[in-house]
Each structure stands twice: as structure tokens, then as C-alpha cells.
Amino acid sequence: MKLFDYHKATGLSDAQTKTAAGATLIAGGTNLLDLMKLEIQTPEVLVDINPLGEDEIAEQDGGLRVGALVRNAALAAHPLVRQRYPVLSRALLSGASGQIRNKATTAGNLLQRTRCAYFYDTASACNKRAPGSGCDALEGRNRMNAILGVSEHCIAAHPSDMAVAMVALDAEVAVEGPEGARRIALEDLYRLPQDRPDQETTLHPGEVITAVILPPPPKGRQTYLKVRDRASYAFALASVAGIVSVDNGRITAAALAFGGIGAKPWRNRAAEAALLGQAVGPQAAEAAADVLLADAVCHGDNAFKSALTRRLIHRALRELTGETA
Amino acid sequence: MQISLNINGEDHKVDVDLRRSLLDVLRHDLALTGTKKGCDHGQCGACTILLDGRRINSCLSLAVMHDGATITTIEGIGTAEDLHPLQRAFVAQDGYQCGYCTPGQIMSALAMLTEAEEGWPSYISESLEAEPDLTDDEIAERMSGNLCRCSAYPRIRQSIAEARAQMRAAK
Ligand SMILES: Cc1cc2nc3c(=O)[nH]c(=O)nc-3n(C[C@H](O)[C@H](O)[C@H](O)COP(=O)(O)OP(=O)(O)OC[C@H]3O[C@@H](n4cnc5c(N)ncnc54)[C@H](O)[C@@H]3O)c2cc1C
Ligand code: FES
Ligand code: FES
Numbered sequence: 001m002k003l004f005d006y007h008k009a010t011g012l013s014d015a016q017t018k019t020a021a022g023a024t025l026i027a028g029g030t031n032l033l034d035l036m037k038l039e040i041q042t043p044e045v046l047v048d049i050n051p052l053g054e055d056e057i058a059e060q061d062g063g064l065r066v067g068a069l070v071r072n073a074a075l076a077a078h079p080l081v082r083q084r085y086p087v088l089s090r091a092l093l094s095g096a097s098g099q100i101r102n103k104a105t106t107a108g109n110l111l112q113r114t115r116c117a118y119f120y121d122t123a124s125a126c127n128k129r130a131p132g133s134g135c136d137a138l139e140g141r142n143r144m145n146a147i148l149g150v151s152e153h154c155i156a157a158h159p160s161d162m163a164v165a166m167v168a169l170d171a172e173v174a175v176e177g178p179e180g181a182r183r184i185a186l187e188d189l190y191r192l193p194q195d196r197p198d199q200e201t202t203l204h205p206g207e208v209i210t211a212v213i214l215p216p217p218p219k220g221r222q223t224y225l226k227v228r229d230r231a232s233y234a235f236a237l238a239s240v241a242g243i244v245s246v247d248n249g250r251i252t253a254a255a256l257a258f259g260g261i262g263a264k265p266w267r268n269r270a271a272e273a274a275l276l277g278q279a280v281g282p283q284a285a286e287a288a289a290d291v292l293l294a295d296a297v298c299h300g301d302n303a304f305k306s307a308l309t310r311r312l313i314h315r316a317l318r319e320l321t322g323e324t325a
Numbered sequence: 326m327q328i329s330l331n332i333n334g335e336d337h338k339v340d341v342d343l344r345r346s347l348l349d350v351l352r353h354d355l356a357l358t359g360t361k362k363g364c365d366h367g368q369c370g371a372c373t374i375l376l377d378g379r380r381i382n383s384c385l386s387l388a389v390m391h392d393g394a395t396i397t398t399i400e401g402i403g404t405a406e407d408l409h410p411l412q413r414a415f416v417a418q419d420g421y422q423c424g425y426c427t428p429g430q431i432m433s434a435l436a437m438l439t440e441a442e443e444g445w446p447s448y449i450s451e452s453l454e455a456e457p458d459l460t461d462d463e464i465a466e467r468m469s470g471n472l473c474r475c476s477a478y479p480r481i482r483q484s485i486a487e488a489r490a491q492m493r494a495a496k
Contacts (some may be wrong), residue, residue, distance in 0.1 A: 003343065003344065004343060004344075006326070006343045006387075026390070029385060029386065030367055030379045030382075033385050036386060037365065037366065048389075050390065073445070076445075076446075077445045082453040082454050083453075083454060086453050089453050097378055097471075098437060098470050099367075099380045099381050099470075100367055100382065100385070103382070190343070231469075232466050232469035260410075290399075322455060
């Protein structure tokens with residue numbers, strides 16, 4: 001690991017000033033330290049934001065305000081999250097391990113970096129790690145990589161489970177920076193790779209995430225399903241956060257967000273619209289999958305994700321609509 | 326930078342390089358070598374310790390970020406004469422083969438049992454709100470952050486289940 005300067009943030013404005021000047025924030029450290037050990041990230045200055053507090057979960061406007069430093073374990077186990085946002089609790093519990101969830105924070109989880117093997121291998125070309133160097137994943141071993149939102153410069157998948165559930169829940173991110181405080185729809189926090197895969201978020205210099213805001217709980221049933229290479233403690237090949245309402249055998253509301261297959265936590269409103277008014281049954285799932293996957297761009301090894309996602313939609317809808325067949 | 330740590334009830338002052346992990350402080354600076362280094366990247370759980378009562382991977386923790394912390398390691402939960410119920414159960418049930426992962430398994434299990442007592446669900450719990458029923462599958466899921474290269478998993482789960490029963494009976 002390269003040597004760095006270490007500061008404990010004395011307050012939010014201190015953290016803002018230091019990041020605006022190029023420092024890197026550290027929260028739980030479970031992603032950043034891993035990347036620093038491998039010298040994929042080599043910050044000169046680390047600012048520890050744990051002294052900021054922001055570790056509370058509070059009811060706000062019928063929803064919840066989740067502090068940026070709330071640990072993933074605490075969020076998953078919170079009684080109101082378990083009761084009102086089960087999709088979020090399950091998504092969190094499907095991620096990483098008991099040990100990691102005790103350290104990982106809400107903001108750190110949102111901003112964790114991709115697990116693309118070529119991003120991790122400093123001997124490979126990777127436009128995210130070394131802008132302009134190329135992308136060895138395009139024709140490489142890319143079965144973990146994304147099929148939606150990708151570009152010819154990058155096919156890295158966003159690895160977070162938590163963010164997928166939060167996108168399905170229409171969460172917003174509260175940020176504070178030199179230009180003041182603002183809220184961003186979580187979906188808009190992430191940039192698509194296009195020709196600058198190294199630019200991953202829409203945060204302005206000096207902006208610090210202070211909280212995630214969950215709107216009031218949606219109607220309908222919620223689920224989080226994750227498919228991976230082993231039964232536990234593995235990143236998603238494909239996952240879905242689903243929230244669906246049914247009335248008289250017809251789907252009246254649907255939110256579907258996907259993990260493991262997108263350059264960012266993926267949601268497609270047209271695919272959701274394709275479910276509305278449909279009778280409960282496999283045709284509904286087919287309609288949504290057709291719309292969602294029409295945009296898929298596969299690169300060999302990861303082509304199976306298209307069929308896998310289609311089946312995942314079927315399974316999620318069976319569970320959410322109570323249809324047993 | 327100098328930091329203080331309370332480890333297994335004893336106060337320590339240590340001068341650390343900014344890059345030092347808690348794991349390396351324990352093993353190298355304080356010669357507490359019960360805590361193991363498997364992967365050094367959060368992937369195996371061999372380095373599991375309790376930080377303020379919760380299980381964490383000490384390899385993914387910068388020591389300077391934990392100035393003033395209270396830590397429990399495998400050295401702090403029992404003695405050779407008076408083993409912790411988990412230690413006794415691992416011996417009785419053959420909960421290991423080479424033993425390298427064992428300190429991490431035991432520290433992780435200790436915190437996992439507390440989590441379950443507090444009602445924390447797991448990804449596979451049928452209900453997120455009911456009191457957890459620590460079936461074999463539940464133990465496996467909750468312990469998935471601890472790998473065992475020798476694949477002693479069935480006995481590890483059995484050891485944990487036995488220790489839990491004894492710990493509950495002793496209450
Ligand atoms: C072995 C292993 C398995 C894993 N499996 C999964 C999995 O299955 N699913 C999953 O979703 N995740 C998984 N993870 C990833 C884990 O969820 C992340 O490492 C964790 O959520 C990151 O949170 P942190 O607080 O430790 O972040 P840090 O490492 O502290 O920070 C991550 C990034 O966020 C930035 N940051 C942190 N806080 C703020 C803030 N308030 N404002 C602005 N920027 C900020 C940091 O600068 C850094 O760039 C796994 C990790 C490991 C090591
Ligand atoms: S050594 Fe820490 S998880 Fe493997
Ligand atoms: S007993 Fe050998 S690694 Fe687990």
C-alpha cells in the first residue's frame with residue numbers, strides 16, 4: 001500500500017474542503033482498503049468521516065432518513081426496515097458477509113467500485129482504472145460483466161445489492177457540498193460509462209453524501225432475488241428487486257430494479273409499464289423481459305445473463321403475485 | 326501515530342504506521358497470533374475479531390481508524406483450563422481439521438449467536454420479523470463469511486449448534 005496522509009474529519013465542511021482539494025473519503029473502508037492494498041486506488045490523503053456521526057435511522061415525512069454512516073447490518077436489522085421495506089433488508093442481507101456488513105456503510109455501499117476482473121488486474125487494460133488504456137473485458141472473461149448500459153469502452157457491472165433495492169424504492173441521496181445541500185434521485189447519482197468509464201457519479205467536487213432518503217413504503221409485495229455462483233457470500237450474476245401490486249388478478253403497479261446486469265443499478269420504466277394491466281401469469285413476465293432485454297448487449301461469456309434475467313423475472317413475479325405454477 | 330486499544334480487557338498503547346491493519350497490529354505489534362491472516366482482503370474470515378462486540382474482518386480495518394476501540398480476540402474468550410463453550414464444542418465435535426480457520430470461525434460464531442439473540446434475520450430467514458430459528462441452513466448462511474479450506478463445514482455447524490444449546494442452558 002502506498003503511503004498517505006490521514007485526517008479525521010472535524011466536521012462536514014472540513015470533509016468537503018478536503019475532498020474538494022482531492023482527498024479521498026473513507027467510511028467502513030471495506031472496499032477502499034482492499035483497492036489500496038492492490039494499489040488500484042492510491043489516495044494521497046485519506047479523510048476518515050466516521051467522526052461525522054450520521055449513523056441514525058429516523059422517520060421522516062412518512063419515510064426514513066438513513067444516515068450515510070449507518071452500517072449495512074444495522075440498516076438490515078432495523079425493525080422499520082424489516083417491516084416496511086423488506087426488499088431493502090433482504091438485499092442488504094444477501095450482500096457480503098456478517099463481518100463486512102458490520103463495517104460497510106450506506107454511502108460506502110452506494111459508491112463501492114466494480115468487481116470487473118480487469119479493473120482489479122493492474123496488468124490489464126481498463127478505462128475505468130487507467131482512462132484511455134482500453135478494455136480487456138470486451139473480449140475477455142466477462143461472465144460477471146454487465147449487459148445493459150454498457151459502452152464499447154467499458155462493460156463493468158455495478159456490484160451493489162443495496163443500491164438495487166433502493167432504486168426500486170425511489171430513494172434519493174442527500175449530499176452537501178461547497179454549493180450547498182441538494183438531493184439527487186439515486187438512479188441519477190450514477191453515470192453510464194459512455195466514453196468516460198472513470199467518471200462514475202454525478203457528485204460535484206467536494207460533495208459528501210450525508211443520507212439516503214426513503215419515500216413512504218410502497219403498496220404491494222416486495223422481494224429481492226439474487227442468483228450467484230455459490231449459495232452465499234458472492235456477488236450477483238443477476239438480481240432483482242421487485243415491488244408489485246395486484247388487484248383482481250391484474251397487475252396495478254410494478255417496480256423492478258436489477259443488479260449484476262447493469263453498468264449501474266438498472267431500472268427500465270418501459271419494462272415496468274409493460275406489466276401494468278396484465279393478468280397475473282407468465283405472459284406478463286415475458287412482456288417485461290422482452291422490453292428490458294431488447295437493449296441488452298452481450299460479449300460472449302456474459303450472454304447467459306440475458307436468459308438468466310428473463311427467468312429471474314418469471315420467478316420474481318410468481319412470488320410477488322402469489323401465483324404458484 | 327500512537328493509538329490506544331483495549332484488547333481482551335487490557336489497555337495497550339501502540340505506535341503504528343498509518344497503513345497498519347488491525348490484524349497486523351494484533352499479530353506483529355502485540356504478538357497476539359491467535360487471529361489468523363488468510364487472504365488479507367475480506368474474503369475468508371480468518372481474521373475475524375469483535376470490535377465493540379460486533380464481528381469484523383480485522384484485515385480490512387486501518388488501525389488508526391480505531392483509536393480507543395474495545396477489541397476481543399480468540400485469546401480473550403477462554404483459557405486452556407476454562408475453555409469457552411464454543412471452544413469446547415469445536416474440540417468435542419471435531420469442528421476443524423488443520424485448525425487455521427478455527428479462531429475466525431469461533432469469533433464469528435460468538436458474534437453471530439449474539440446477533441440471533443437480538444433477533445437479526447438472515448437472507449434465508451422465511452420471516453424477517455420472527456425470532457430466528459437457527460437451523461443448520463441458517464447457521465450456514467450466517468457463517469458464510471468464514472471459509473474453511475479443509476471443508477470441515479458440517480462439523481463446524483454442529484459445533485456451533487451444540488455450543489449454542491449449552492450457552493442457552495447455562496443462562
Ligand atoms: C469479500 C467481499 C464480498 C462482498 N460482497 C458483496 C455483495 O455480495 N454485495 C454487495 O453489495 N457488496 C458486497 N461487498 C462490498 C461491500 O458491500 C462494500 O465494500 C461496502 O458496502 C463499502 O462500504 P464502506 O463503508 O466500507 O466503503 P469504503 O470502502 O469506506 O468507501 C467506498 C467508497 O465510497 C466513498 N464514500 C464513502 N462514504 C462516502 C460519503 N459519505 N460521501 C461520499 N463518498 C463516500 C469512498 O470515498 C470510497 O470511494 C463485498 C465486499 C467484500 C470485501
Ligand atoms: S484475512 Fe481477513 S478476511 Fe481473509
Ligand atoms: S480447519 Fe483447515 S481451514 Fe478450516
